Amino acid sequence: MLFNSYPFIFAFLPVTLAGFFWVGRRSGTAAAAWLALASLFFYGWWNPIYVVLLVGSILFNYAVGVAIVKADPAMFARRKRLLTAGIGVDLALLAYFKYANFFLDNLNTVLGSAISLGTIILPLGISFFTFTQIAFLVDAYQGKAREYRFVHYGLFVTYFPHLIAGPILHHGEMMPQFGLPDTYRVNWDKLAAGITMFVIGLFKKVMLADGIAVYVIPIFHAARDGIALTFWEGWCGALAYSFQLYFDFSGYSDMAVGLSLMFGVRLPINFHSPYKAVNIIEFWRRWHMTLSRFLRDYLYFPLGGNRRGPARRYANLMATMLLGGLWHGAGWTFVLWGGLHGVYLVINHAWRALRQILGQDTGRATPWGRAASRLLTFLAVVIAFTVFRAESFESALAMLRAMAGMNSFALPDFWFAKWGSLGTWLAAHGAQFTAASGLVTTGLVYWVVILLAVVWSAPNSQQILSRFEPALNIPLEPVTWRWLRWNPTHAYAMFVAALALVCVINLHQKSEFLYFQF
């Protein structure tokens, strides 16, 4: 079931919410069970068979986690065996469903063989619920997780706001909330803030992400099909995709945070205006923050982090980002994307280290310096996302070639007519106007300019609702656009209702979330 669908908004959500608080008046445990069952129904709406897989994974991990917690701390080897077995089974499941065919394809290419497992349907959200549970097992092993009630553990994994596409939850921030009796009683302030957050997310998805998405596919397909794109077509396609991905995924995350808040539970923040980052280290502190946290805590740190010298640190960064890339999808373009970000991070850390050696204050920057850094970071991210979106290395190269101006700088000819004397002046001064392919339109340029202004200057949803603290782990930052800050006033309620109506009316163009595939 999609958050941006009529069945979800008008049936599933109201029924689940009403049932949760009605049952919650009698028993918190029963309400948690109700919510977990509703979440399984939500998951099964897509394909009921995979509910069995999800439930099996929950039972297995819960059993292993309990066994680790209950094992005598002195029995180090037994605990380690349990952990290894638990993680091994989780990863095997993920490897089968997500990477088996990728592995076989590559093996077949190398060996010239034709081994096949047939079509394997990727269960929705498998990367997310697998990572969530691996974190639980590791924490159980490290003594950070204690024994929890099964119903709470089941709810922690299946909890529908995060089940399909995150945020990747940490049991330490969820279980205490599930244990609070207040969670199961209606909190009107949380409900009001949750509705607002959900509507903001829905607007981002339905109006912004889906609005610009129509321009992305033709450009990337043209590159795939060998059409030599112009400089403008290449950049417009890359920028359009970068905005689509951001508004799609951050919209989903906002909806998840908002939905959870309606149920009285705060989720961790997942996006914090990533395109405002002034370097790539900061970008990863703002983009898909719960994945960054997971990779840091359960991969980068266990590899040694920065504790064994610069060379090992850079190697660990590269390894973490390459695996992070592979987590996003079974394809070499994802690995390359991860690798690119690994290189970016290494350069960023090395640059910092060099500046420190030279005695410069890395914390200080002029406004122009910050603007230039932001632009550079953004361009680096867009270039990497071009690789991320491309269906093959060849397509990625074709896009990058266009963006480097290696094909042509020609402008679409319809602008020549539209621009009047400016068009004539430009043509007289060497600008080329050629037959437009239809890939770049005035509408697309407007979209790019408007969305660029939004991501660079507008506050994000958490900042808009900052008075209420709608999510966990929100970084402290001075709030801009104070007039936009949310208050539970009548005027704001009317404004949000209008936004909700606009979204609902546009839901007939229902589309899936990009991150569902990961």
Place this chain on the structure above:
Amino acid sequence: MNNGRRYVAVFLGIFGAILLSILALNLMLGQRSLGSPEVTALASEWQEKTHGVTYAPPVTAPRPFKILRLLDRLPGINAMILGSSTGMGILSAMFPAPIVPYNFATVANPTANLIGEADYVVSHFGNQVKWLFVTLDWSIGFVYRSEPPHAVSLTRDAALGRRSLPDVPLLARLQDALSLPKVKALGAAIKAVVRASNPISAFRQTFFQPASDDYRCSDGTPAKDFDVIHRGRCVGYRYDGSHTFGDEDHLTPGKAAILARAAAAPSSKFTQFLCETEGKPNPEYLARLAASARRFAALGGRMIFLLPPLIPEMEKELLKVSHARTCLERTKSSLADWARQNDLVVIDAGQSERYGCAPGEFLDEHHAFPECHARVFSKFWRDREAGRAGPGLYRPE
């Protein structure tokens, strides 16, 4: 009540009230915006009785209504205009006595269909209709298409044949009522209600009556709206079959200049249509039309063709660009040769400035308002009388 509770109440109240209103109003309008044979017959009967302005929904498919109108008008006419939307602005007043035409032009009517219409008129109405004016739309690519000519039937049964509408489940109807196109149509209907001199009466007519009350256009002509959009705006077909273009704006000279320039761009739809077959009209179309014209002439009829007017300077802009010039010149020379060989006249109104048309007499690049058509026909009839409009392409000196 605390702030949060009030906020949720206001949100749900407004969201729910507007949503329910949209659902209720759109369900009330129901399928009326899609039209029905009954409404088509009602609209036609009303026009026959009043000689007023109307049309039967949906606005995009006026053919059944026009067939009924043609059949009603047939005893009183001796000429017909066959064409697409580019010919819908031609009025009966533009023709000298004793020519009394009915304008049968309808939206999105390709040349392939016009051939079928011409054949049908010659075969079935050849004793009554003695003049046929047929538009040849090259600017929207109709004459270059490769689809075979259509067979056409202009009978009452063809017009009123009941369409089988599927039984739509309630959930699907609710979803449809909430869809953007339906909400936009509802918005247009509500806008018309709000703008009406008597909004309460307009609301009643729109949502509770199958058609509006009778009203008068600005020139005094009676009008009645059977569709749920364009209410009270005198949008529809006149008694002579021409369209009022009642809700269309006139181009400004500046905008027309930009459009003319943009039309010549290699990627413009006009250039692309023009050069789709390197400017060569479909020879089968021309042969079939010539054959119809010959059969019509044998019955004492005269078929005249029209290249509809384009905004001033647009053709000149096309002629400035080498590839478009080649295609356009080929189209014109092909049509001129064809017309001369078959003793036919083709009025070439492409360069509408030759007839004195102004940018403000157009609603877009290729749709002229009646003012421009009037100039074209006025010059044509004058020159024809003076013997200056013989077989071939006719352009005024």
